[in-house]
Amino acid sequence: MSIVTVQLGQCGNQIGHEVFNAICSDVHGTHGLCSKKENESYHDACKERFFCEEESEVPIARAVLVDMEPKVISQTLSMAARSGYWKYDDRSHFCQKQGSGNNWANGYSVHGPRHKEVIMNLVQKEAEKCDRLGGFFTIMSMAGGTGSGLGAFVTQCLRDAFPTSFILNHVIWPYGTGEVIVQNYNSVLTLSHLYQSSDALLVHENDVIHKICAQLMNIKQISFRDVNQVIAHQLGSVFQPTYTAEGGLHYSRNPLGDLMETLVPHPEFKMLGLRNIPQMPENSLAYSTFSWPGLLKHLRQMLIANAKMEEGIDWQVQPPRLGSSLPSSHSTNRPLHFNTSIANLVILRGKDTHSVDLGSFRDPSLYTSWLNPQDAFNAWKTPRAFNKYEKSASLVSNSQFLLKPLDNVVGKAWNMFASKAYIHQYTKFGIEEEDFLDSFTALEQVISSYTIL
């Protein structure tokens, strides 16, 4: 069953392209480390999910590309075609001549409605090509004008047109030392709107990925391409085929639905963080071996201590002792810096996944009081190795990972709003102060819900 990817804005299109690249090169790689039969099943499942094989020679990505400028889209289209392994559908894109100047309101209130029909027609065409529509995966940055404003509008349109489909928004959290002065406004507006239409928000923070590039991948001059490739690797490790049930005979045909059901059934808790281990430069891979206990120990501590990568983990942070005299629902019972989880999904790929012990993730002290580990923890596996990593573990977590960043962004936006700075840029296009207040309220509710876990 198939996922339709909607690439929004410059960021969305560049990342989307890297994602399809990573997926394709993984499928064609020879380092599957599994039987031929297994490899073929994996290949077929991946094809059905992301590509459409029509009369053309190469598989065509199931994607719609949207941007207000033509430059990035045409680059993306040509780079894909040059790879020789896959390409985009030549007609499945929409762009205009000029950008939206990082203005959220312009994207949301002007460009969105104006081009809604054309964009939704493209989406409808892609959806109809799927025998089974597995849902939508949108990629956008939160801070810019096109991706964020138009992206929020398009997500709403997707929800209206496909009320029962799964919608997963992949959101890029901007660098803290921002690129755009109104990025916090844009972020607040984007998040609050997405929260209404989307099923889940999967977040990647630019700062974090940048550190991974610097410290783990040893890249000296970090370009956006490097950042995007790390992001693409992490996303690929989540969305490539897996067996979602213990002893399952077939690769799951419902990746988005399965993900949603295990992680975001509660409408107030939709923020998902992603961690992947190990991450290293490709040329070091051949010289490294890993053990599952070691990888999982690190991954678990990354979860508990809210570490962004496998280096610099604070090993002092431990889960609170259960059975203390305070009632378990008391949040102050928990030690500071401890990251409380609502639900976690661990995805294991590669050698010996069948014998891995995941007991440490089923510890009830990791989770909020109102959910027990049977409900809160799930694991997906496949013996097929991913992207040349002999063993690879990913964690998709609905936890307090994003509480602090969210609180930061809302705080900064509020301070700006208090002095009404730059508001005229928004009111000029129909986003009133009251809309800002509604957005702040909505996000404060989310912050509060995550804080009292």
Place this chain on the structure above:
Amino acid sequence: MGQHKEVFYPLPPVLVLFSIVFFFSDNQIRFVKSTLWYHGYDRPELYRLPSDGSAGSRELLLAFSWLLHRLSLLEQLLARNRVQTGDEISVCTCEDDLPNSQKGITDIAPEYGLEDGVDVRYLQWLNGRLRFQWRSLHAQHQELCKLLHKIHLFTSGSHMDQILGHFSVTETDLVRQPENYKQLIQLLESETMQLEAFLEWKQLEPVYWQWMVMNQTDFGRTFLQKSTILFPPPLFFLFSLQVKTGGEELQKEGFSAAARKIQENVELKLLDLTYLCAPKKNKMHGSCRLVFRSKHSASKTAVSATEVIRELQMREASLERELKQLREECRQRLDEIAEGLDGVICISPLKR
């Protein structure tokens, strides 16, 4: 730690039959009791039976006979096991006619109040999971329809039967793998045997009931059915509303606008009520064979998908009106409660 709670799930009656036969576990006993309760079996002796299966064969016999009669159990089983060579789809445009005994359930539930209390967030979690599972099911169903359509389209004109016009999935499969005909024939033979057995039973059935009446003293009492009377809704209320808004001619602008709104609402309500009170027209219900037809070929006996869709859309609109009204009532109640509390504001979720 918590007490054993009885939870009642509505279940198809066929499963009850199987459960009655294999009476091993405490879970299965509760299962059977709950299904019988759902279908309205209110003989208390059955529910007082112990959970270890040590006693109760007579009560089971009574319950079984009751099911046999009340639910046409055997006919339902036969219908379920029918061999299908065509593509079947189930249609239902019936109202949600809950059996009368369902009312009992909602009264009972508060009695079983959970002592420990459940965090409402957990319930929301479970509800969310259920909704996602439903949506996955929906996507699967849409895929099924899409693929059926492809098969019907590609095999158009191939069928010997001109009226059908195209192959079903079973027929297409037989064309591709002819050796499967053996299995199909086996199934058809088994079905024939079941039907023959049923006919035999029908001959002997009066003997069974006579034996039950003569030997089971409680039998008559159990079968005394309380008649169910549908109370007509208070039409007088609506008539009075109509009288107020209909005949009056008001010159004042603001008032006539309000009057028009009231009249619209009344008309909508009347529509809902006439729908409810109307003599039960033949609601489309049951399994039908799915056949792909061009627009112009009409048939007297066939039910067209567009008709069913139209009916269901009307039903959906009426349910949405009801939902909107209930939400509004709930919102008002919350506002009232919030007003009574100091320093509490009720913020409703973001409306698009």
